Amino acid sequence: xxxxxxxxxxxxFLLAHRTGKGTLRELSERFGVSxxxxxxxSSAERQTGSMARTPQRRHGxxxxxxxxxxxxxxxxxxxxxxxxxxxxLDQRGVxxxxxxxxxxxxxxxxxxxxxxxxxxxxxxxxxxxxxKTTSLKSAPSRRRT
Numbered sequence: 635x636x637x638x639x640x641x642x643x644x645x646x647f648l649l650a651h652r653t654g655k656g657t658l659r660e661l662s663e664r665f666g667v668s669x670x671x672x673x674x675x676s677s678a679e680r681q682t683g684s685m686a687r688t689p690q691r692r693h694g695x696x697x698x699x700x701x702x703x704x705x706x707x708x709x710x711x712x713x714x715x716x717x718x719x720x721x722x723l724d725q726r727g728v729x730x731x732x733x734x735x736x737x738x739x740x741x742x743x744x745x746x747x748x749x750x751x752x753x754x755x756x757x758x759x760x761x762x763x764x765x766k767t768t769s770l771k772s773a774p775s776r777r778r779t
Contacts, residue, residue, distance in 0.1 A: 639667065641687060644675055648685045651676060699723070699730055699738045708744065 647665050651658060651672075662672040679685055707722055708714060714722075716732045723730055739745075 638687065639671070641685075643667075644687065645685050647672070648675060648679055697730075697734065697738060698728055699734060700728065701738065701742060703728075704735070704738065705742070 643665065647661060647667065650656065650661055650665075655661065656664065658672040658676055659669055662669045678688070682688075703723075703726070704719065707719060711718075716735055719735050720730065720732050723735070
């Protein structure tokens with residue numbers, strides 16, 4: 635993912651534009667930034683009066699899952715399953731989905747463990763369509779020499 639330009643570059647660019655050292659197009663070429671970025675930061679400065687970037691927004695609400703509590707529950711019972719974790723959190727007044735618990739566990743660096751005691755699936759794995767079958771004999775080649 636692309637990183638934001640530094641605040642230092644932004645301030646130098648906007649000061650150069652403010653002091654009339656060139657047009658946005660000329661300055662964008664001189665500073666090695668895109669013209670679209672130059673328009674964006676110039677417009678933002680005009681609207682807010684500040685050269686500083688606006689802080690990035692977080693997407694979505696903060697998680698209601700208490701990571702410390704989750705860690706304690708897992709330390710107390712290492713083989714606990716997601717459904718049981720959800721029931722424990724529900725008893726403590728935290729309403730959260732099983733999917734969100736899985737996301738938080740992944741963010742904490744914990745992974746789900748496969749149970750070796752469950753039987754293997756009886757549903758056979760699908761065979762790739764590109765796999766050749768050996769039960770059918772291929773027709774002889776009709777190449778003329």
